Amino acid sequence: MTTVYEQRTGLTRREMLKRSGAAGATAMLVISGSAVIAANRAWGLEVTALKPETMATLIQMARDIYPHDHVPDKFYAIAMKGYDSEMAAKDAAKKDMIEAAIADLDARAGAGGYLGLGWEEDRIAVLKQIEGTDFFKMVRGGLVTGLYNQKELWPLFGYEGESFSKGGYIDRGFNDIEWL
Amino acid sequence: MAAPYDLNDDSVVVIIGSGAGGGTLGSALAQQGVDVVILEAGKRVEYDDFINDEWGSFGQLAWLDNRTTSGNWRVSQDFANLPAWIVKAVGGTTTHWAGASLRFQEHELKALTNYGPVEGANLLDWPLTLADLEPYYAKAEDNMGVTRTNGIPGLPASNNFKIFEAGAKALGYKDVHTGRMAINSEARDERSACQQTGFCFQGCKWGAKWSTLYVDIPKGEATGKLEVRSQSHVLKIEHNDAGKVTGVVYADKDGNQQVQKARIVCVAGNSFESPRMLLNSASAKFPDGLANSSGQVGKNYMRHMTGSVYAVFDKPVHFYRGTTMAGIIQDESRHDPSRGFVGGYELETLALGLPFMAAFLNPGGWGRSFTSALDGYDRMAGMWIVGEDMPQEKNAVTLHPDAKDQYGMPVPNVHFDDHPNDVAMRNHAYSQGMALYDAVGATQTYPTPPYPSTHNLGTNRMSEKPQDGVVNKWGQTHDIANLFVSDGSQFTTGAAENPTLTIVALALRQADHIASQMSKGEL
Numbered sequence: 001m002t003t004v005y006e007q008r009t010g011l012t013r014r015e016m017l018k019r020s021g022a023a024g025a026t027a028m029l030v031i032s033g034s035a036v037i038a039a040n041r042a043w044g045l046e047v048t049a050l051k052p053e054t055m056a057t058l059i060q061m062a063r064d065i066y067p068h069d070h071v072p073d074k075f076y077a078i079a080m081k082g083y084d085s086e087m088a089a090k091d092a093a094k095k096d097m098i099e100a101a102i103a104d105l106d107a108r109a110g111a112g113g114y115l116g117l118g119w120e121e122d123r124i125a126v127l128k129q130i131e132g133t134d135f136f137k138m139v140r141g142g143l144v145t146g147l148y149n150q151k152e153l154w155p156l157f158g159y160e161g162e163s164f165s166k167g168g169y170i171d172r173g174f175n176d177i178e179w180l
Numbered sequence: 181m182a183a184p185y186d187l188n189d190d191s192v193v194v195i196i197g198s199g200a201g202g203g204t205l206g207s208a209l210a211q212q213g214v215d216v217v218i219l220e221a222g223k224r225v226e227y228d229d230f231i232n233d234e235w236g237s238f239g240q241l242a243w244l245d246n247r248t249t250s251g252n253w254r255v256s257q258d259f260a261n262l263p264a265w266i267v268k269a270v271g272g273t274t275t276h277w278a279g280a281s282l283r284f285q286e287h288e289l290k291a292l293t294n295y296g297p298v299e300g301a302n303l304l305d306w307p308l309t310l311a312d313l314e315p316y317y318a319k320a321e322d323n324m325g326v327t328r329t330n331g332i333p334g335l336p337a338s339n340n341f342k343i344f345e346a347g348a349k350a351l352g353y354k355d356v357h358t359g360r361m362a363i364n365s366e367a368r369d370e371r372s373a374c375q376q377t378g379f380c381f382q383g384c385k386w387g388a389k390w391s392t393l394y395v396d397i398p399k400g401e402a403t404g405k406l407e408v409r410s411q412s413h414v415l416k417i418e419h420n421d422a423g424k425v426t427g428v429v430y431a432d433k434d435g436n437q438q439v440q441k442a443r444i445v446c447v448a449g450n451s452f453e454s455p456r457m458l459l460n461s462a463s464a465k466f467p468d469g470l471a472n473s474s475g476q477v478g479k480n481y482m483r484h485m486t487g488s489v490y491a492v493f494d495k496p497v498h499f500y501r502g503t504t505m506a507g508i509i510q511d512e513s514r515h516d517p518s519r520g521f522v523g524g525y526e527l528e529t530l531a532l533g534l535p536f537m538a539a540f541l542n543p544g545g546w547g548r549s550f551t552s553a554l555d556g557y558d559r560m561a562g563m564w565i566v567g568e569d570m571p572q573e574k575n576a577v578t579l580h581p582d583a584k585d586q587y588g589m590p591v592p593n594v595h596f597d598d599h600p601n602d603v604a605m606r607n608h609a610y611s612q613g614m615a616l617y618d619a620v621g622a623t624q625t626y627p628t629p630p631y632p633s634t635h636n637l638g639t640n641r642m643s644e645k646p647q648d649g650v651v652n653k654w655g656q657t658h659d660i661a662n663l664f665v666s667d668g669s670q671f672t673t674g675a676a677e678n679p680t681l682t683i684v685a686l687a688l689r690q691a692d693h694i695a696s697q698m699s700k701g702e703l
Contacts (some may be wrong), residue, residue, distance in 0.1 A: 158558025167377030
């Protein structure tokens with residue numbers, strides 16, 4: 001069972017970094033056992049089929065495809081967790097396909113792998129090489145709903161979602177523009 | 181009390197589809213005392229069950245049965261199996277539509293005469309005039325409660341409209357207002373006024389927007405002369421040796437095939453399913469499909485020249501609040517070839533929620549130029565472009581040679597290539613739309629490609645001569661007297677205007693014709 005959970009207590013950042021390998025040059029994600037953990041310990045994601053390094057790479061890849069600097073990694077992790085729980089854990093062939101695709105991405109990135117590339121533009125250059133692959137298309141296409149259809153994400157973009165239960169916007173700002 | 185009719189009752193008028201065409205026609209016939217069975221492929225979803233959630237609602241209402249695509253339109257690349265965004269439910273696409281209700285202009289009904297022959301286009305004049313349609317437009321506007329008609333006030337100006345209007349004035353446009361919308365600006369016809377909820381495309385949970393689902397169909401059912409049989413997916417239309425249609429074969433909710441006998445059959449399944457049913461009904465007597473002696477069934481598919489322009493500003497807009505499409509500029513809808521194209525277009529305000537903006541802003545796009553647009557979502561304004569596209573014979577709905585649906589029937593393939601006139605018009609509209617927002621201080625503008633089609637037209641077109649089209653000026657097929665087409669597929673040309681009001685007007689006119697022919701014993 002793959003879970004995304006809030007990391008409320010436990011290891012200090014220093015202990016965690018000591019006990020586990022930083023997943024990338026930017027050290028936003030940390031690998032601990034079978035989990036990918038945010039470096040600020042805000043959340044963790046436990047994987048059951050994919051290698052945790054693979055999941056960390058998928059999460060970084062998701063951010064590089066749709067980079068929103070005001071959106072925490074957690075939302076990208078939620079968007080990608082199905083590659084472990086719904087695909088790799090249920091279908092060995094899919095697991096192999098994902099692992100092979102990420103290994104390919106790492107190989108193209110050079111010695112430090114994809115996560116070893118510190119600048120987004122360098123990672124984008126690698127993604128451009130695989131843009132036409134089924135794997136890339138699957139990941140990008142999946143993110144359109146996997147990322148942007150998370151209701152908890154909407155407020156970060158100022159989108160208020162469902163409005164019928166609040167009586168619509170007739171008294172809540174449909175015509176409140178003041179700067180024109 | 182809704183009437184149930186026996187499968188073997190061959191006195192009924194069978195209508196296939198319950199949207200703007202079929203729902204209107206069925207209710208109008210029942211109110212004139214005619215016995216009607218509407219067969220609707222989708223479920224009956226009442227308006228309190230609609231969902232204020234874009235993807236959730238899409239799953240609830242959209243027609244998701246498999247279709248294939250070909251041609252150079254970008255939809256074929258980005259949404260290969262979703263050429264149209266239309267509805268499979270009682271009420272059809274009148275549950276989803278935005279509500280814009282515009283009459284066609286006189287010159288548009290005589291496109292060949294007024295535009296002259298256009299290379300590569302299969303232009304034709306309609307076999308009727310604006311004067312023929314006017315009494316039915318008036319009836320339709322009253323029935324639907326169209327704002328700015330019948331003394332009904334316009335909808336109030338939203339944030340998105342205020343920006344649009346300011347830009348329009350800066351560009352010198354004169355004909356700018358909050359639209360002729362079949363959305364109640366005040367309570368009318370026992371329906372609520374618009375509450376500016378912002379989910380018009382997901383079905384109006386207030387019932388403020390006109391839909392056959394809760395306006396016409398209940399009025400028809402109240403006569404005891406109309407049965408709406410939902411989850412009844414028509415596969416074929418049957419005929420006798422004399423070449424008259426006798427009934428339809430449909431799959432019921434359990435997938436079992438049934439045959440409903442009929443005195444008259446009216447096809448109103450939108451511009452993919454209507455020609456598909458005629459083609460799938462091919463027989464020894466009609467080897468090319470029903471009503472297809474002209475070879476025009478499925479041809480001349482039109483989808484309107486569409487596109488959108490979104491713009492980001494440095495201050496908040498919140499354009500998703502309020503009626504989805506209450507704003508229009510009509511100055512460009514004239515025919516003025518000096519602009520480099522024939523026909524015209526309308527500019528109409530539009531907003532999408534964040535999930536659909538992500539899906540439709542630039543399908544397939546990724547990286548920072550894409551996400552920077554979405555980062556400005558709450559500072560965004562938007563408009564939709566809708567203009568006349570050219571009928572082309574090669575743009576066609578055909579039967580797929582291999583792919584079959586859940587009932588074993590060939591699925592439709594939809595082929596569409598943009599005509600150079602469509603491209604020239606779209607580019608003109610993009611420039612105008614971007615200039616409009618620049619004039620109000622936009623920091624970025626985004627010319628956005630067409631979405632899966634909502635206006636599907638022309639695939640059983642109306643013609644004076646039988647060799648040029650499928651139906652006559654009443655929507656009656658040239659070949660088979662008791663077979664009618666009652667949806668937008670009968671459009672000869674598309675005009676610049678959103679099609680629903682014209683579909684409704686034609687259905688009301690057809691109802692009068694059918695009822696009168698029946699009473700004279702001619703049908």
